[in-house]
Amino acid sequence: MVSPSNSIPIFIFLLSLFLTTVSSQTCSTQKLTGTKVYANCLDLPVLNSYLHYTYDKTNSSLSVVFTAVPPTLGGWIGWGINPTATGMAGAQVIVAFKNNTVMAMKTLDLKSYKIIVPGKLSFDVWDMKAEEDGGLMKIYATVKVPVNVDAVNHVWQVGATVMPGGFIAPHDFQPPNLNSKGRLSLNGGSDSGVGPVDPITKKKNIHGILNTLSWGILFPLGVIIARYVKAFPSADPAWFYLHVGCQLTAYVLGVAGWGSGIKLGSESEGITFTVHRNIGITLFCLATIQVFALFLRPKPDHKYRFFWNIYHHSFGYAILFLGILNIFRGFEILNPDQKWRSAYILVIIALAVVAVVMEVITWTLVLKRKSKNTNKT
Numbered sequence: 554m555v556s557p558s559n560s561i562p563i564f565i566f567l568l569s570l571f572l573t574t575v576s577s578q579t580c581s582t583q584k585l586t587g588t589k590v591y592a593n594c595l596d597l598p599v600l601n602s603y604l605h606y607t608y609d610k611t612n613s614s615l616s617v618v619f620t621a622v623p624p625t626l627g628g629w630i631g632w633g634i635n636p637t638a639t640g641m642a643g644a645q646v647i648v649a650f651k652n653n654t655v656m657a658m659k660t661l662d663l664k665s666y667k668i669i670v671p672g673k674l675s676f677d678v679w680d681m682k683a684e685e686d687g688g689l690m691k692i693y694a695t696v697k698v699p700v701n702v703d704a705v706n707h708v709w710q711v712g713a714t715v716m717p718g719g720f721i722a723p724h725d726f727q728p729p730n731l732n733s734k735g736r737l738s739l740n741g742g743s744d745s746g747v748g749p750v751d752p753i754t755k756k757k758n759i760h761g762i763l764n765t766l767s768w769g770i771l772f773p774l775g776v777i778i779a780r781y782v783k784a785f786p787s788a789d790p791a792w793f794y795l796h797v798g799c800q801l802t803a804y805v806l807g808v809a810g811w812g813s814g815i816k817l818g819s820e821s822e823g824i825t826f827t828v829h830r831n832i833g834i835t836l837f838c839l840a841t842i843q844v845f846a847l848f849l850r851p852k853p854d855h856k857y858r859f860f861w862n863i864y865h866h867s868f869g870y871a872i873l874f875l876g877i878l879n880i881f882r883g884f885e886i887l888n889p890d891q892k893w894r895s896a897y898i899l900v901i902i903a904l905a906v907v908a909v910v911m912e913v914i915t916w917t918l919v920l921k922r923k924s925k926n927t928n929k930t
Contacts, residue, residue, distance in 0.1 A: 580605060585618055585691070586684065593741040599729040602709050604632070608739040613700045615739065616680070619647075619692040624713040627651070629721055630690045631661070634698070635706040636675060640734055640753065644708045645674040649683035649692045650715045656683040657719060658692070669721070698739070707737040726825070732888045756817055761883050763810030765897060767803040768836060768876025773904050775799035776873055781911035784918055797847065804840050807876075811837045826886055832879040839872050877901065 580594040580603035591605035602621040609616070619632035633646030644663045649656060658681055662670040674696075682693040698705055710733055714722035724730050775796050782792040814833055818825070846865050851858040884894050 580620070583620060583689075589616070591616065591618060595737075597709060597733070598735070599733050600709065600711050602630075602711070602733070604707075604709070604737075606737070608698075608741075613698050614695050615698050615705070616695045617692070619709060620689055621709065621711050622688050623650075623690060623711045624725075626688070627715060628711060628713045629715050630692065630709075630711050631721075632692055632709045633661075633663075633674075633707065634676070634696060635708055635734075636699075639706050639736075641708055641710070645676060646708065646710075647678065647681065647692055647694050648721055649690050650719070650721070651685060651690075652715075652719060656685050656690075658683045659719065659721065661721065703740060704736050704738045706734070708734045728885050728888050731886070753817070753820065756813060756820075757887055758889075760810055760813040760817060761887055761889070763806050763813065764833075764876075764883065765880055767805075767807035767810055768872070769880045769897065770900060770904075771799055771803035771806065772876055773873055773901075775803060776869060777904065777908055777911065779869075781908070781915050784915045800843070804844055807840055808837065826882075829879060829882045829886060832875050832882070836872060836875050836879065839868050839875075843868050843872065 580596050583603060583605075585591075585605065592607040593605070595604045595606075597604055600621060602619065605618040605620075607616045608614075617632065619630065621630040623630055627650075629648055629650035631646045631648040633644045635641075635644040637643045641663055642665050646661045646663055648659045648661055650659075651657070659671055660674050660678060662672065662674060664670060677697040678694055680693065680695045684691040684693070710724050710730065712722060712724035716722050778792055778799060779796040782788050782795065785792075811833055814830070818830060843865070846861070846868075849861070850865075851861050880897065884897075
């Protein structure tokens with residue numbers, strides 16, 4: 554007999570072995586029931602999902618098998634086509650879940666992230682069937698697609714909960730869940746995810762570009778100018794105007810980026826990136842106070858100038874840190890091509906190298922000046 558305490562590690566081992574087996578699968582290694590052979594097979598880029606499909610040009614139909622593992626045993630999986638856009642809003646979706654011991658299916662019209670209408674889709678669907686094997690769920694279906702098209706916008710998703718009565722509970726809003734969409738080539742080409750960019754995605758891109766230029770490039774450059782260029786007597790007062798110009802430009806772009814983020818939040822019902830939003834609001838507040846610091850700046854010999862410097866430098870470095878941190882959080886949310894993340898990392902590295910070199914030069918100048926002053930005395 555195995556005691557309960559000893560059975561727990563065994564259960565954990567078996568569960569991890571199962572999850573490892575599922576996660577190591579590819580669509581080409583999966584076994585499908587029936588005799589039908591599908592012409593194409595895709596390992597979808599997120600959510601450990603796979604799609605087998607065949608396009609029949611003679612009747613403009615697409616036969617698919619979508620397979621995925623829901624987050625929990627009581628979860629659901631879904632696949633669909635969006636006839637009007639590239640995201641979830643507007644998609645016509647087929648969902649499968651386990652109802653007690655029997656697999657069940659539903660068709661849903663996703664009007665928005667909050668408005669989901671069960672019932673008939675905007676296109677014909679037939680030969681629907683759902684299966685479950687060791688946690689892996691499969692959706693079989695054939696759908697009607699528009700005549701003479703080479704690709705369609707498709708979406709896929711997994712969720713953790715099905716409520717009583719078969720009500721599909723919302724899925725997570727983590728980056729993989731938000732990026733489970735693509736452009737499906739009917740002729741068997743790769744799912745590149747490249748297709749018409751919907752207005753929301755355009756706004757997200759603009760939001761990301763504005764904030765990257767402001768908080769992520771111009772603001773650090775302004776800090777470097779203030780800290781290092783002013784060490785050269787010949788650069789006075791040019792360094793000050795360069796610093797102010799750089800920071801004011803960063804502030805204007807940052808406010809535009811912050812405003813676009815607030816607007817995006819109001820248009821994205823059900824989607825909340827709490828940490829990213831709160832950091833953005835904090836940046837806006839700190840930067841606004843910094844702008845007012847320009848008008849409250851005491852003269853160098855004023856008795857309060859020492860305290861003003863502490864406040865100004867503290868806020869400045871806080872904005873520098875939070876700005877770069879929030880940009881990387883934005884990369885995680887937007888999930889752009891790796892080349893954009895890599896390009897920004899190279900920019901940060903370049904700025905850091907400049908800062909290190911200038912730090913060495915500045916300290917060298919300071920030590921030389923102290924040495925000269927010591928020799929004079």
